[in-house]
Amino acid sequence: MESLADKSLLLNELDQPYAVSPEAVEFYRKNGYVKLKHVLSPAVLDYYGAIITDLVFRLNTLIKPMEERTTYERAFLQIMNLWREDDQAREFVFSKRLAKIAADLMEVEGVRLYHDQALYKEPSGGITPWHADQFYWPLASPKTVTVWIPFQETPMEMGPLAFAEGSQHVEIGRDIEISDESEQVLADELQRQNFSMNDTPFELGEVSYHAGWTFHRAGPNRSDRPRKVMTMIYMDKDQIISQPRNHYQVADHTTWLASLPIGSKPQDDMNPILYSR
Numbered sequence: 083m084e085s086l087a088d089k090s091l092l093l094n095e096l097d098q099p100y101a102v103s104p105e106a107v108e109f110y111r112k113n114g115y116v117k118l119k120h121v122l123s124p125a126v127l128d129y130y131g132a133i134i135t136d137l138v139f140r141l142n143t144l145i146k147p148m149e150e151r152t153t154y155e156r157a158f159l160q161i162m163n164l165w166r167e168d169d170q171a172r173e174f175v176f177s178k179r180l181a182k183i184a185a186d187l188m189e190v191e192g193v194r195l196y197h198d199q200a201l202y203k204e205p206s207g208g209i210t211p212w213h214a215d216q217f218y219w220p221l222a223s224p225k226t227v228t229v230w231i232p233f234q235e236t237p238m239e240m241g242p243l244a245f246a247e248g249s250q251h252v253e254i255g256r257d258i259e260i261s262d263e264s265e266q267v268l269a270d271e272l273q274r275q276n277f278s279m280n281d282t283p284f285e286l287g288e289v290s291y292h293a294g295w296t297f298h299r300a301g302p303n304r305s306d307r308p309r310k311v312m313t314m315i316y317m318d319k320d321q322i323i324s325q326p327r328n329h330y331q332v333a334d335h336t337t338w339l340a341s342l343p344i345g346s347k348p349q350d351d352m353n354p355i356l357y358s359r
């Protein structure tokens with residue numbers, strides 16, 4: 083059990099700004115992602131990792147054996163909007179430190195939460211196929227970014243997140259959902275267009291931020307431990323809801339944007355502003 087003093091240290095860390103260097107902003111603008119070290123301490127990762135892990139295993143409903151799952155289901159357990167389930171998960175998701183980094187990288191005045199999601203790749207979990215997230219989102223501008231936070235050091239055998247550098251600038255494969263087909267078609271196309279790939283381990287405390295249109299994937303989890311990851315998806319606070327272009331976007335409009343009118347801004351109830359300058 084944390085003492086009150088220890089807990090306030092953790093909360094303070096989640097609130098304090100992290101210095102994003104001009105080089106990191108430039109790297110993100112060019113490559114559509116950036117990996118940043120020493121963003122969260124082992125104490126914060128330990129404490130909130132335990133809370134989020136507990137929620138994941140309590141709320142998870144995907145219990146079929148691996149052999150009976152689709153490629154998507156083999157990739158991870160996916161539990162969404164934990165901030166609405168638990169006050170301590172909300173403390174983590176509402177971290178100003180993490181939200182300000184998102185605003186700094188996107189070079190915007192402030193960010194709203196689109197939603198959060200825990201992505202736990204179980205031991206023997208499969209690949210996360212190549213994809214770009216914004217395919218799923220009825221959002222007008224490309225000013226969206228996901229922070230990917232591993233709760234443990236993540237060596238290659240656990241399936242760290244990998245990125246096709248600069249792929250947010252090209253309009254390939256923007257109509258393909260996560261699937262065996264996306265893995266095949268996008269791997270071929272990204273290679274044909276000579277995109278270099280960053281596929282490297284994550285140290286403890288290191289996180290990545292990737293833009294909504296940046297292509298990314300992850301390898302399988304060959305270790306005997308779950309790859310525990312929490313993510314938050316942020317959008318420019320002035321983001322506008324666009325006409326859904328596929329059935330996933332229709333569902334997202336209802337689930338994450340409260341079915342607000344097309345052309346309007348998301349609202350605080352479902353999509354709170356987490357940082358504003």
Ligand SMILES: O=C(O)CCC(=O)C(=O)O
Pocket residue numbers: 157158201203210215228230243298299300311313
């Ligand atoms: O964690 C993974 O394997 C995939 C993560 C991902 O696709 C995302 O956060 O957008």
